[in-house]
Amino acid sequence: MGGGGEHHHADGAHGGDFRAKVWSMTGGPNCRPKHWKRNTAFAMVGIVLICIPIAMKSAELERRPHLPVRPIPSQIWCKNFGNKDY
Secondary structure, three states, X not given: XXXXXXXXXXXXXXXXXXXXXXXXXXXXXXXXOOOHHHHHHHHHHHHHHHHHHHHHHHHHHOOOOOOOOOOOHHHOOOHHHOOOOO
16 A cells, blocks of 8 residues: 555656746745736726726715715715715
């Protein structure tokens, strides 16, 4: 049982650097890709540019048939609440 005996690897995997063959979501041995700061900045700018118009449209379309019992944050930027003090 068990030991496995002789394993024949054509690429000479024994004694080689196995990290070059390992895949992981974080990049394995290459976890700091080139220009990672620039790429992160591009991604963040893209997220902001997409979220701002969505938030503006959401505030424009927001309707509440009943006044809220307590203050809510969207009352600050939503135009249809009036000036009722809570």
